[in-house]
Amino acid sequence: MRVTTGSTMRNTIDQLGISLERLQNSQRRLATGKAQERMSDDPRAASDVLFLRGRIQRTEQLDRTNADTRSRLAVADTSLVSASDALVRANELAVRAGNSGSLDTDSRVAIANEVAFLRTELLASANTSYLGRPLFSGTAGGSPYDDAGVYNGNGTVETRTVAEGVRVAANITGEQVFGDQAAPQGDLFAVLERMSLAIATGDTTALDAERGNLDDARVRLGTAMAEVGRRVSQLEEVSADAAIRKERLTEQLSLIEDVDLAETLIQVNAFDNSYQAALSAAAKAMPPSLAQYLR
Amino acid sequence: MAISGIFTALSGMNAQRRVIDTAANNIANQLTPGYRRQVVDLVPVSVGTGPSVHTRGTGGVALGVDAIDTRRVLDAASEARARQSTASAVDAATTYESMIQVEDVFGEPGEAGISERLDAFWTSWSDLSDRADDTVARNEVLARAESVADRFRQANDDLTAIETDTARQFGSIVERSNSLATQIAQLNRSIASDSGSPNALLDQRDTLASELSSLIGADIRDSDRGQITISLGGRLLVGNGTSFELAANPTGLEWAGDGQTVTSGPSELAALSRLVNTTIPDMRGELDTVVNDFVTEVNDLHTAGYGLDGTDGRNFFDPAGTTAATIAVSTDVEGEPDFVAAGAPELPGPVAPGIFDGRQAQLLGDLATDGVSTVGYRAMVAEFGIDTNAAGRTATASQQIASTAIDEADSVSGVNLDEELTTMMAAQRGFEASARILSIVDEMLQTMINMTR
Numbered sequence: 165m166r167v168t169t170g171s172t173m174r175n176t177i178d179q180l181g182i183s184l185e186r187l188q189n190s191q192r193r194l195a196t197g198k199a200q201e202r203m204s205d206d207p208r209a210a211s212d213v214l215f216l217r218g219r220i221q222r223t224e225q226l227d228r229t230n231a232d233t234r235s236r237l238a239v240a241d242t243s244l245v246s247a248s249d250a251l252v253r254a255n256e257l258a259v260r261a262g263n264s265g266s267l268d269t270d271s272r273v274a275i276a277n278e279v280a281f282l283r284t285e286l287l288a289s290a291n292t293s294y295l296g297r298p299l300f301s302g303t304a305g306g307s308p309y310d311d312a313g314v315y316n317g318n319g320t321v322e323t324r325t326v327a328e329g330v331r332v333a334a335n336i337t338g339e340q341v342f343g344d345q346a347a348p349q350g351d352l353f354a355v356l357e358r359m360s361l362a363i364a365t366g367d368t369t370a371l372d373a374e375r376g377n378l379d380d381a382r383v384r385l386g387t388a389m390a391e392v393g394r395r396v397s398q399l400e401e402v403s404a405d406a407a408i409r410k411e412r413l414t415e416q417l418s419l420i421e422d423v424d425l426a427e428t429l430i431q432v433n434a435f436d437n438s439y440q441a442a443l444s445a446a447a448k449a450m451p452p453s454l455a456q457y458l459r
Numbered sequence: 460m461a462i463s464g465i466f467t468a469l470s471g472m473n474a475q476r477r478v479i480d481t482a483a484n485n486i487a488n489q490l491t492p493g494y495r496r497q498v499v500d501l502v503p504v505s506v507g508t509g510p511s512v513h514t515r516g517t518g519g520v521a522l523g524v525d526a527i528d529t530r531r532v533l534d535a536a537s538e539a540r541a542r543q544s545t546a547s548a549v550d551a552a553t554t555y556e557s558m559i560q561v562e563d564v565f566g567e568p569g570e571a572g573i574s575e576r577l578d579a580f581w582t583s584w585s586d587l588s589d590r591a592d593d594t595v596a597r598n599e600v601l602a603r604a605e606s607v608a609d610r611f612r613q614a615n616d617d618l619t620a621i622e623t624d625t626a627r628q629f630g631s632i633v634e635r636s637n638s639l640a641t642q643i644a645q646l647n648r649s650i651a652s653d654s655g656s657p658n659a660l661l662d663q664r665d666t667l668a669s670e671l672s673s674l675i676g677a678d679i680r681d682s683d684r685g686q687i688t689i690s691l692g693g694r695l696l697v698g699n700g701t702s703f704e705l706a707a708n709p710t711g712l713e714w715a716g717d718g719q720t721v722t723s724g725p726s727e728l729a730a731l732s733r734l735v736n737t738t739i740p741d742m743r744g745e746l747d748t749v750v751n752d753f754v755t756e757v758n759d760l761h762t763a764g765y766g767l768d769g770t771d772g773r774n775f776f777d778p779a780g781t782t783a784a785t786i787a788v789s790t791d792v793e794g795e796p797d798f799v800a801a802g803a804p805e806l807p808g809p810v811a812p813g814i815f816d817g818r819q820a821q822l823l824g825d826l827a828t829d830g831v832s833t834v835g836y837r838a839m840v841a842e843f844g845i846d847t848n849a850a851g852r853t854a855t856a857s858q859q860i861a862s863t864a865i866d867e868a869d870s871v872s873g874v875n876l877d878e879e880l881t882t883m884m885a886a887q888r889g890f891e892a893s894a895r896i897l898s899i900v901d902e903m904l905q906t907m908i909n910m911t912r
Contacts, residue, residue, distance in 0.1 A: 168873025169489045171866045178862060203567050203844025204559065204851065211841040213568040221578045222827060225585045232589045297592065303802070303813030305592065318813050320805065324589070325821070421568070454880040 176446045183442045187435040193423045209420050216417040223410045230326040233334045234399045240299045243292040244389045250282045251382050258375050261363040276364035283356040300338040308338040313353030315345050327402045341388045352381045464900040470523030471893030477526045478886040482879045489874035493666030495531040496874045530656050537868035542672050546726050548861035549673045553730035555854040558847040564617040567840045576607045577833050585824030588817030597796035608786045615783035625735050626709040633707040639671045640702035647686040648700040676726030692722030710735050745839050751781040753832035764800030764819030769811035
């Protein structure tokens with residue numbers, strides 16, 4: 165093909181342009197640290213970036229839920245421990261009062277008062293709240309138990325997702341812990357009230373009946389405590405796993421979206437060198453012509 | 460016979476001088492855009508013409524050289540190929556640039572994109588579900604919703620801005636194209652009326668015709684007496700000495716005479732026309748589908764949920780605002796954090812749940828993965844990214860093809876410095892030789908004249 169001055173010039177300019185564009189692109193990647201400026205730079209990778217970002221946000225949010233749930237259950241656990249101690253004491257008092265043959269009226273009244281006092285403490289535990297929200301009211305607002313010991317909460321158990329695919333009951337209702345108030349034997353506060361009365365009046369039959377109810381209540385409370393403890397452990401394990409998973413996702417994202425600094429630096433240098441070489445070749449390629457050799 | 464020798468030598472000198480002039484012209488114009496190199500056609504002079512009219516019957520001796528024409532060297536087929544592939548390359552490059560512009564409307568995968576805001580919106584619902592009574596969390600949901608709606612509306616506005624800008628570009632294209640058509644018609648008339656080879660005019664006209672071809676995708680055909688006709692979508696744009704006007708409208712070009720839409724071959728006009736008539740409307744349609752899905756799936760869950768006041772049935776987004784231009788937070792909840800429905804219905808009933816119930820909010824938060832809109836949006840931008848990437852590769856390939864075609868045409872009609880200098884050298888020697896012959900013949904005549912003294 166015949167080579168003309170015009171085509172030589174045009175091709176030289178084109179080649180220099182291509183070389184310079186490559187250099188500029190790698191410099192941009194170095195400056196921003198991002199491998200994809202737009203979706204079209206690498207559609208599949210950019211698509212993965214969007215997906216991974218969403219997954220990471222979700223993982224972080226689920227972990228927040230996990231932390232909140234863990235805290236609430238931990239505080240609930242503490243309340244239940246106090247409640248349990250109170251019930252142990254109540255049982256001791258009931259046993260002492262049972263041997264009422266050796267007790268006089270004043271002693272009986274004193275024990276009855278202490279039982280009443282324990283009932284008040286228990287009500288306070290039942291009404292514990294964490295960050296402004298009661299622990300044992302289900303999802304209802306306000307205190308779960310009023311002064312008369314009547315349950316005003318509801319029976320809703322909130323199931324929360326605390327990690328991908330892991331759902332946990334986030335609360336335990338007052339009725340699950342302190343007894344369903346539909347049946348008078350199950351209502352712990354009513355039991356204690358009646359027990360106090362029975363001790364004061366020396367009604368041993370009633371006292372025995374209420375002691376039986378108290379034992380049932382202690383078992384129920386014990387079961388609730390074990391359950392809460394189990395959930396807290398589970399949440400801790402799940403949180404540890406989630407942290408690892410989040411790290412992996414972040415790593416994956418970084419691999420796709422961040423440039424490899426070392427590689428890009430080398431590229432910038434290489435492209436710069438090739439640009440210099442192209443410039444020097446261009447200078448030589450604009451050929452000497454016959455004009456130089458004619459006198 | 461000797462006298463005719465003078466004229467023979469003279470014709471030689473004239474011809475060689477013409478060759479030198481032409482070579483000099485070629486060298487001077489070697490980088491002029493659109494210049495095709497010129498050569499002088501030399502033919503031996505036949506008996507009975509020119510200055511040898513007095514010497515019939517000289518026994519077949521040639522009587523000199525005639526430079527009958529200085530013509531352009533070009534290959535019409537290569538020129539046509541170069542023109543067409545350049546127009547295709549311009550079309551592909553413009554298409555790629557336009558698609559980048561549309562892609563940038565969404566700003567993905569950067570942090571200013573819609574995807575980030577959608578993620579944040581869903582997250583705010585999930586966070587609300589853990590503390591359904593918290594006003595701060597409720598206000599956060601409303602704020603993130605405004606942010607998403609805002610971003611959708613902004614995307615729509617940006618698309619409109621591209622359309623407006625393209626409409627403006629049609630205006631400048633039509634101005635330039637009308638100007639080119641008029642000039643070409645004028646040049647056609649000048650060329651037709653010139654009996655020789657008006658090379659400069661031809662070069663100028665061919666350059667303008669090439670520009671017109673890349674600009675609006677016109678077809679160029681040779682006509683009589685060196686003229687060209689230009690047609691656009693089958694209709695005549697320039698017919699020898701007459702040209703027809705075009706006008707611009709927001710979606711492309713039309714014939715000024717009857718308002719019929721211009722159909723053009725691959726060109727800048729065709730690419731911009733596709734942008735405004737196909738690419739952007741399609742994009743907007745897909746975006747509106749995403750918005751519709753988004754508004755619907757949020758509202759479906761929200762109307763079933765309960766606010767802090769125990770009322771259900773509230774919309775979260777305005778149900779009438781199902782396009783990117785019209786999406787808005789509903790007046791049912793705007794400015795009223797307590798009305799945001801976080802609670803799920805208590806069954807049986809259904810009745811309002813407790814104030815700490817955040818199960819409906821959790822369902823809304825789960826739309827990040829369970830819902831259609833976010834997944835649909837990501838698929839939309841990914842697909843467009845793939846298309847844009849492909850357009851970029853087409854643009855590069857077209858450019859290379861055009862480059863090659865231009866080089867081919869140029870190899871016929873481009874100036875090679877060494878060739879011209881060599882030609883000049885040879886012509887110079889020829890000139891010297893003819894001049895020498897002139898001297899010799901002059902001496903001979905001198906001798907003849909002195910003989911009779």
